[in-house]
Amino acid sequence: MPKASYPSINADDIKALKIPLPPLKEQEKIVAKIDFIEAKITQLESKKDEILLRYLS
Structure with missing residues (x-):
């Protein structure tokens, strides 16, 4: 099977990557929204479950 020619990346390349993040206030808004959605899902x-229990009883 012939070897493919493709660019490779090493650990140092990955360590040097800079990943831009939104400002802290925006991150906090995102987290608050996710928390709200997760609470709604739980609710x-x-x-x-309550409806199923009533239906099956």
């Missing part, structure tokens, strides 16, 4: 799952 809806609980409600679903």
